[in-house]
Amino acid sequence: MVSASPPTGDATQSRHRPDIQGLRAIAVLAVVAVHVGFGSLTGGFVGVDVFFAISGFLITQQLMRQVRTEGRISLLGFYARRARRILPAATLVLLATVVYAALFLGFVRTREIALDALWSAAFAANFRFASLETDYFSAALPPSPLQHFWSLAVEEQFYLVWPLVILGCLWAMKRRAGADALDPRDQRARRRVLVIALGVGIVASLLASAVLTRVSPEAAYFSPFTRAWELGLGAIAAIAFRDNGPQDATARWRAQVLSAFGMFFIVCACLQFNDATPFPGTPALVPVLGSVFIIVAGTLWHGPTVVGRLLSVRPLQVIGNWSYSLYLWHFPVLVLAELQLGRELRWWEQVLLVALAFGLAGLSYRFVEEPFRRGILWHRPAFGRAATLGPVALYPLSISLVAVTCFAANTYATGTARDGYEPAITLAEANASGSAEPSEKPEQPEQSEQSEQPDSPESSAAPPAAKPQEPDPLPALLKASVLAARKNQPIPTNLKPGLTNLSDDVESVGECNYYSTKVRKLCPRGDADAEKTIVVIGDSHARHWTPALEAIAERSGYRAYMLAMPQCTVSLVTPDKLDSTDPMTSCDDFHDFMLSTVKKLRPDLLLISSRPISAAYHDSAGRHTDRADVRRAVYRGYQRLLAQVKPAAKRTVWLRDVPAIEFDPATCLSSNKTLSPCTYKPLASQQDGADLQMQAAKSARVETLDLDDMFCDSAGICTTVVGDTITHRDGHHLTATYSEQLGRTLGERLKIW
Numbered sequence: 001m002v003s004a005s006p007p008t009g010d011a012t013q014s015r016h017r018p019d020i021q022g023l024r025a026i027a028v029l030a031v032v033a034v035h036v037g038f039g040s041l042t043g044g045f046v047g048v049d050v051f052f053a054i055s056g057f058l059i060t061q062q063l064m065r066q067v068r069t070e071g072r073i074s075l076l077g078f079y080a081r082r083a084r085r086i087l088p089a090a091t092l093v094l095l096a097t098v099v100y101a102a103l104f105l106g107f108v109r110t111r112e113i114a115l116d117a118l119w120s121a122a123f124a125a126n127f128r129f130a131s132l133e134t135d136y137f138s139a140a141l142p143p144s145p146l147q148h149f150w151s152l153a154v155e156e157q158f159y160l161v162w163p164l165v166i167l168g169c170l171w172a173m174k175r176r177a178g179a180d181a182l183d184p185r186d187q188r189a190r191r192r193v194l195v196i197a198l199g200v201g202i203v204a205s206l207l208a209s210a211v212l213t214r215v216s217p218e219a220a221y222f223s224p225f226t227r228a229w230e231l232g233l234g235a236i237a238a239i240a241f242r243d244n245g246p247q248d249a250t251a252r253w254r255a256q257v258l259s260a261f262g263m264f265f266i267v268c269a270c271l272q273f274n275d276a277t278p279f280p281g282t283p284a285l286v287p288v289l290g291s292v293f294i295i296v297a298g299t300l301w302h303g304p305t306v307v308g309r310l311l312s313v314r315p316l317q318v319i320g321n322w323s324y325s326l327y328l329w330h331f332p333v334l335v336l337a338e339l340q341l342g343r344e345l346r347w348w349e350q351v352l353l354v355a356l357a358f359g360l361a362g363l364s365y366r367f368v369e370e371p372f373r374r375g376i377l378w379h380r381p382a383f384g385r386a387a388t389l390g391p392v393a394l395y396p397l398s399i400s401l402v403a404v405t406c407f408a409a410n411t412y413a414t415g416t417a418r419d420g421y422e423p424a425i426t427l428a429e430a431n432a433s434g435s436a437e438p439s440e441k442p443e444q445p446e447q448s449e450q451s452e453q454p455d456s457p458e459s460s461a462a463p464p465a466a467k468p469q470e471p472d473p474l475p476a477l478l479k480a481s482v483l484a485a486r487k488n489q490p491i492p493t494n495l496k497p498g499l500t501n502l503s504d505d506v507e508s509v510g511e512c513n514y515y516s517t518k519v520r521k522l523c524p525r526g527d528a529d530a531e532k533t534i535v536v537i538g539d540s541h542a543r544h545w546t547p548a549l550e551a552i553a554e555r556s557g558y559r560a561y562m563l564a565m566p567q568c569t570v571s572l573v574t575p576d577k578l579d580s581t582d583p584m585t586s587c588d589d590f591h592d593f594m595l596s597t598v599k600k601l602r603p604d605l606l607l608i609s610s611r612p613i614s615a616a617y618h619d620s621a622g623r624h625t626d627r628a629d630v631r632r633a634v635y636r637g638y639q640r641l642l643a644q645v646k647p648a649a650k651r652t653v654w655l656r657d658v659p660a661i662e663f664d665p666a667t668c669l670s671s672n673k674t675l676s677p678c679t680y681k682p683l684a685s686q687q688d689g690a691d692l693q694m695q696a697a698k699s700a701r702v703e704t705l706d707l708d709d710m711f712c713d714s715a716g717i718c719t720t721v722v723g724d725t726i727t728h729r730d731g732h733h734l735t736a737t738y739s740e741q742l743g744r745t746l747g748e749r750l751k752i753w
């Protein structure tokens with residue numbers, strides 16, 4: 001999810017610019033629109049870039065005014081003004097978000113949000129979210145309601161450096177030539193020096209943005225180094241263009257043309273950019289230059305332009321005044337509601353929540369922003385130097401308030417989450433439940449959906465296995481668990497894995513993490529000396545079967561190899577990258593490695609498992625998103641795969657993808673006391689994709705195996721807890737714990753246990 005930076009510049013000492021206020025309104029409305037998925041404003045995320053340009057201009061204008069009039073910059077005064085402007089409202093939103101999470105979202109989500117709040121209060125949220133976005137499995141989790149604080153962090157990091165650069169230039173000029181800060185000739189020389197210094201930084205930052213956007217889009221999006229040029233262009237406009245320029249007809253027409261082009265650029269970016277646009281990179285030049293054009297137009301000509309009149313209408317002025325508070329409130333309001341409901345918001349819910357955000361923004365502006373910004377608490381003669389030191393003290397006070405609230409919220413959420421929990425269902429209770437309910441008569445587990453050819457190689461290759469002395473207890477436990485959930489029984493205590501580290505319950509891949517390294521080596525599992533081999537191919541949905549396959553291989557005397565690369569569908573097509581819509585060419589390389597390895601190993605058993613792909617794929621003609629086209633291409637990719645790997649294996653089995661969940665299991669289980677709210681029906685889109693895989697397998701006369709009955713009952717009701725074990729670590733990956741428990745079930749149905 002993208003977000004916008006707030007307008008944090010304070011221009012109270014400069015000529016009032018209604019066009020800038022209107023531009024703020026346009027920017028924040030674009031951001032809100034993209035967050036609710038409104039219409040065709042797919043590029044509304046460029047509001048962040050508009051805000052960066054505005055902030056760079058206003059803050060630099062303020063600094064340069066002090067240099068012209070006083071010949072110096074007061075760092076203490078500068079940061080005091082910043083504190084009054086940004087900290088009160090931001091702190092209020094952080095506190096409210098953490099408290100809401102503690103009351104309604106459970107201790108797991110509260111812990112994460114509290115951590116996000118601490119990073120945000122320290123103006124380092126961009127580094128926090130950059131690290132999360134680069135983690136494949138973290139990226140599958142719902143967004144943080146505080147994710148939009150990243151841009152506020154970028155601004156503050158810029159303003160830690162920029163005043164020091166100005167001071168450094170002033171010091172260097174004075175030391176070298178004894179320049180008089182108040183002499184008009186030296187002022188012109190100073191502006192030239194600052195423009196050159198800033199220009200060098202802008203070019204370096206823009207080049208870094210262009211390169212890093214291609215290499216690592218997540219890092220580029222959140223990095224202060226790739227965003228600094230956007231604030232820098234606004235800053236250079238404040239240095240190079242003065243408000244006291246000539247006001248003649250030429251200036252008027254230049255202003256008209258500049259502002260028209262500026263608005264055209266911004267509107268085009270909002271309508272034409274989308275998630276396929278490599279951003280920020282050089283495309284960010286469009287909204288940033290558009291913003292600078294409008295700002296400079298208002299500097300060249302003090303009278304109204306056509307665009308200026310449009311931006312000065314009363315509704316936009318009000319929204320412009322509220323834009324900082326609206327920016328702060330709208331994203332938590334939307335995301336917290338979605339997290340609590342455990343589903344996507346409906347359109348009418350989004351309308352009500354946006355209205356709520358506007359109401360909170362108005363109140364926040366009236367009772368928080370304005371009193372602090374005007375310095376009601378400090379602007380008294382009796383306070384003296386405290387009038388500056390007081391606002392600066394808001395920095396440690398804000399962090400302390402957020403830290404104390406986070407600690408209290410986490411303690412409260414953790415304590416209330418444990419009240420009233422009942423012991424976990426035991427195996428004895430599971431067997432009793434299975435026989436005590438006449439209407440819930442246990443069913444026999446479904447067998448693999450094998451192609452019915454008695455003389456097929458697949459059937460003859462399946463080795464006979466002796467029946468275990470005791471029946472597999474897991475199917476009965478599953479039935480009892482679904483029944484307990486239907487009866488709204490309490491969530492078991494001592495869940496495995498623990499909710500606080502659920503997302504960390506990931507299978508171990510050792511040196512064969514094909515997602516993070518280009519080294520293609522093999523890591524045998526199970527019985528390393530065995531002659532029989534099992535090979536598993538696919539993506540992360542194949543990899544999460546690792547614990548189960550290790551148990552099978554060790555017991556049944558197989559060497560097992562996991563040839564699985566997360567996000568790389570087993571269909572021989574090129575998917576999107578995780579973090580962009582660029583082609584994932586590393587997947588093509590992995591396909592080559594996977595196919596050649598299967599042909600080399602010639603396994604006794606080849607297992608295929610993969611998450612269905614349905615969004616987009618790439619070929620020589622480019623990127624395709626048409627649903628029917630994608631479906632056909634993916635199906636053909638399955639056929640090409642099976643045509644190559646089936647002849648190389650003695651037996652091939654396609655393992656149906658496990659049911660996917662619409663909500664986050666950790667959030668649901670930590671925010672409820674009973675099991676019923678955490679039951680689900682598999683996502684229809686996932687089931688449709690899994691059906692397509694089964695069709696491809698059957699058309700190629702390949703065995704299929706369906707383990708949906710180890711998650712759901714015969715009515716299609718699924719549970720996130722089997723016994724005391726959580727089945728999923730996120731919406732579509734198995735926990736390593738449950739995967740291991742499924743080892744016997746999978747082995748028996750493969751007839752090799």
